[in-house]
Amino acid sequence: TFSRIHGDLERDYNNFNIDVSYYSQGPGNFRDVNQNRRVDVSQEPRVGDFNVRTFMSLMQMDGYNPLTVPTPMFHITTQDGINRVVSKVAYYTGAVNATAPARLEELLSKPFRVGQLFDDMKARNIFLPPKMEKQAFLNIVVDEAEQFPVALYAQNGFWADHWTYDQDLLDNFLSVYPDKEEWILFDSDPLPSYVSPSVVLPRAQRYSVVPVGDDKVVRQYKSVADGTSLPDKRMKLLNTIWSQPNYVGDEQGGAAWHPDENGNTVLLPLVSKLSMLGILKFATLDPLGMGVEMEGGKPGWNDAMNGLPGLIGSGTPESYEALRLITYMSKTLRKMDGKHVPFTREFSEMLKAIDDALDKYLAKPSLDKDELMASETVPAADFKLWDAVNEAKEVYRGSIVGAMSGDKKTWTPEDVADVMDKMITRFKEGQERILWLSDTGIAGTYFYFEVDEYHEVPVEKQAPIPSVAPVNVIVTRFKMPQVLPLFLELLRAKLYDEFFTEIK
Known part of the structure; x- marks a missing residue:
C-alpha cells in the first residue's frame, strides 16, 4: 500500500495501478512513496539505509527527480550466482524436467521484478518442487541478486517539492542508528x-x-x-x-x-x-x-x-x-x-x-x-x-x-x-x-x-x-x-x- 500513488487503495480514480502479479508493489509517485516511508526504520530497523539510498540515488545531478518509482528490479550479475541458484533449485526438485535448469538459467540471466519472475517461470513451464514455497525460492534468488531502484520520468516537468522528504528519511535512520551518522554520510557505498x-x-x-x-x-x-x-x-x-x-x-x-x-x-x-x-x-x-x-x-x-x-x-x-x-x-x-x-x-x-x-x-x-x-x-x-x-x-x-x-x-x-x-x-x-x-x-x-x-x-x-x-x-x-x-x-x-x- 505505501508504495502506491498516495498510498491509498481507495483512490482508484487517481491513476491507480497495481501490478497483476505476485508480490505486487506499485508503481507510485516519487513524493508519495517517499513521504510514506518516513517511519519505516522506526517500525522495522532492518530497513536500515535502504530508503535513503533509493531516493538519493534517484536524485539527478540537477537536483530534480523523476516522477514514477515502479517496482524495483533485481539482477544476478555473475554466472556463478546464476549457477548457484539453479543448482539449489535442482537439488530441491530432485527428478526435474531435463530442460528446466537451462530455461531457468536463461530467465535469471536477465533483470527481473519479483512478480514478473514467477509469471515468466509459469509461462515457461518452470515449476518449483511441491515442498518449496515461493518465499523460499525467492530467498535463494535475492541472496545472489543485486536490487536496483528504478524510475520513469513520466511527465512534462519537475515538481518543486518532491525532494523535501529526503532529509526525513535520513532523520528516521539516525533516530534508530545515531552512531552511524558519519558512516552513512561518508563511508557507506557511494x-x-x-x-x-x-x-x-x-x-x-x-x-x-x-x-x-x-x-x-x-x-x-x-x-x-x-x-x-x-x-x-x-x-x-x-x-x-x-x-x-x-x-x-x-x-x-x-x-x-x-x-x-x-x-x-x-x-x-x-x-x-x-x-x-x-x-x-x-x-x-x-x-x-x-x-x-x-x-x-x-x-x-x-x-x-x-x-x-x-x-x-x-x-x-x-x-x-x-x-x-x-x-x-x-x-x-x-x-x-x-x-x-x-x-x-x-x-x-x-x-x-x-x-x-x-x-x-x-x-x-x-x-x-x-x-x-x-x-x-x-x-x-x-x-x-x-x-x-x-x-x-x-x-x-x-x-x-x-x-x-x-x-x-x-x-x-x-x-x-x-x-x-x-x-x-x-x-x-x-x-x-x-x-x-x-x-x-x-x-x-x-x-x-x-x-x-x-x-x-x-x-x-x-x-x-x-x-x-x-x-x-x-x-x-x-x-x-x-x-x-x-x-x-x-x-x-x-x-x-x-x-x-x-x-x-
Missing part, C-alpha cells in the same frame, strides 16, 4: 544519480513574451526540453545507457545512471549528494531570496497552483525545507574533522561561482524593512545576486546535459560549511522579508514576479522548440512580488483561535 529524458531550460529560453489583452507580458510557459525538443546530447547519452548490456530496466522504468565520458557511472557519497541538493535549491531561490522558484514547470503538492510556474512563481515551503537541510549539513560538516567532501568538477566550479557572488552581496548592508517596502522593483543588489547565481547554475546544467568529465574536486567539510553559512544568511534574510510582505502576520506561501524590464533574445539564440510565444527574452528587472492571498493558512488560524478560546 551513490549514482538518475538521468531523465528532460532538462530544465535556461532563463533565456524559459521566459517569453505573450499577449494578455492589449498588453504583452513575460511568462514562463515552457520550462523544460523533453520529447522531441530534448537536446541531442542528452538523447545520445540516454541511448548509450539504454543500449548497455548490463542496463537494468524496461518500459516501466530503469536504473539510468549518469555516466562520465568513459562510460563509468558517476558515484558520490551521501554527504556530497545531500550537500548538492541543498545548494541547488539555494541556487533556485527567487530574486528576493524568499521562495524556491518553480522553474521546472510544476508547483508543489497543491495542484491548484498549477498555473503559478507560468507566472514566474515561487513557494516558501520549499525554501524553509532547503534551509533545514543546509543548516543540518553545515552543523554536521563542522563535526567531521579529517573527512573530505568530493564534488564533480562541474559542480565544484558552480559552487565557487556562487560563493563569489555571495561574498559580493554580503559585503554590503541589507535593506531594512522601510527601504525594501518603499521600492517598486526588486533592489539592484538582490537582482544582481539572483542573476549571478542563476548564471552559474545554468553553466553547470549545460555541462551535465551529456556525459560528465569524471573529474572530482575535493572540499574540506569546513570549506563547504563556510559557503553554506553564507547561504543561511541569505535564507534568513528572505524569510524575514516573507513576513514584511504579509499584512496578516502569517508567512505567505506563494509569490509571483512580474517583469518590469527585458530585452529580446537574438533570433539565432531563441529556443529551438515549439512555443505559444516564440519570442524569448532576457529579464533585466522585476517588479516587487505579488503575494497570493492566504486561504488555508487563515482558515487554520481561525479554527485554532476558536478552538483555543473554547478550551480556555
